[in-house]
Amino acid sequence: MYDEPLAPYSNGSIISQLLCKTIHSKRALDESHFYLSSSAAAAAAAADSGQEDQSSVSSKDSTVEAASPVGLVSTGGSPEGEHPINDHLQAKRARVENIIRVMAGSPNGRQHGDGERSDADARDAREAREAYRENKRKQRLPQHQDHSCAGQVSRKAGGGGGSENSNAKDEECHKLKEQLHSMQRLLHQLQEKFLQVYNREDPEYDNPDEADMGAEHDVLEESSELHEDDFDRKSRRAAADCKDRAKATQQRESPNLQEALKQELSRAVNDCVDRVFKKASSSGLDLSPRQHLCSTPELQLVDRKSQQASSALDPPQADDPAAKPRSLEYYDSSEVQSPQDQTEALSLVVRKPAVTPLSSVTPAVKRPYPVHQAPFQFNYTTPLHDSHILEHLLKYGPHSNFGGLSCMPPSLDRTSPDSVDLPWDAIAMRSKVTSGHLGHHPRSSSLGAVTVDNLCLPHVKIECGELVCFLTRRPYIQEGLTPSHLKKAKLMFFYTRYPSSNVLKTFFPDVKFNRCITSQLIKWFSNFREFYYIQMEKFARQAILDGVGEVKDISVSRDSELFRALNMHYNKANDFHVPDRFLEVAEITLHEFYNAITASKDSDPAWKKAIYKVICKLDSDVPEEFKTSSYL
DNA sequence: TGCATACCTG
């Protein structure tokens, strides 16, 4: 949808085009306040939005705005309107692109120049932008305001240009505005992230809510030689700098804005990279990306299926329907067998010798990133394009990646054979352990999401809720019972109606048993029995009502109504073959009820107890397969 | 008493 309107500006990336075309109109948009905190912004925005179509007295920004198809200078709104300022804008374009490149990879991450930016790059940028906007659309309520604003500008433009020739033009204008919005959001997010970078460098977070987000803080803190006051001063100064610069640039010309952006972004990124590496190296951490981030089975799987690598390794926006189920399988199959190993789960996380060269892991990478690249690059050993990385950065910020890195154990047992393929779980758990405050923290889900996303697990697109679910219910030893456990219990009921606590512990090895959990499990089976016996009594009475004269005339087969009722209850998905023995037991139970009822024993309040006593002896052994939770 | 289970209810 963006191709068409941008076609006339095809010699640059979309980012360039957008910047070139519309960066000066930013103040007409609702997010203009991003650059400043004073009323000047509102005034400027109001002035722009209210007058730009009526007067040419507006600032230079408005002049540039005119370069867009809706402007005054270029009457027809043709692209030619740009030419008078081409050099100027191209210089800015190059700088801003450089900013993005700096963020997307290391300064030397890009190996080709601006002129080599391909259509693919532009496409990636567009996709990233779209995906980003898509994400934000769900997160931001005031989003519709953006659209209305854009719509206003668009309409306004049509009238101001005096050219009513086209809905098409309006449409294009509208699209451009939307794109501009996206870009501005991107920039907005960029600045926010970098402000956060500085803020979080403060060992004493001002905002405790973000404490768990700053897992890197733990790392930095350990070996930090900087005095707390230094951090404090620095962060404050940086924040103030940003605001001042933004304000200043708002009031001055756009080159300054870009310069400010460039400087802030570059400085923040570089600073963080340096610091992380410095601290990491001084504390003996191995931040080699391959060791930590490319050793998941998913990636290896992808490696084997290199043809599908690009799609499979696409960042989260590439929805892979099979992704989550597969992840769950990995999880389930990788559980530890012994509850005692629980504390060892940490060591299960990232291991796999992972000496695989980066290039072999990511065969699609055309320009492999150096090892000493920007931190967020660490987490992308996948053939991501800059735009993807940018998106990632915008979504989670460099800190997020630092957080992910810092979640990595200081010393990994890379030779550990029981490499577990569930980095997110493991990481989450480690985070819980190392940072100690992940547990029920409201922001824990964010960290989890970030961590997940940083681990080269593009297929692991986990919603916050799901992640919380994971974090709370399934480290390697289960602390709570899940629907899967319930299902398993139900299937076990086909074998045992009265499982002992030992049996339960044996067949739920991934559950950390405590009094509560045990009670819950026992309660489950109690409920199962309850339903079972209710059905038995019901069908027994029905048989009697139906005139069945003899017990032997009562049988239970897979076609029986009774069996269907039971199967529906315990094996709803009907994906489990109910053992014949269960049919036998059911038939016996039915007979017991029939006999008792026909013998009028049901007048005794405790008449069922005798039946229970019989049935409880009919339990069979639960198959060994049930011991593996992956059986589910 | 404390625990386990059955029974009842929502």
Added chain:
DNA sequence: CAGGTATGCA
């Protein structure tokens, strides 16, 4: 299915 209550046993 879980919570609450009742019952029975050691």
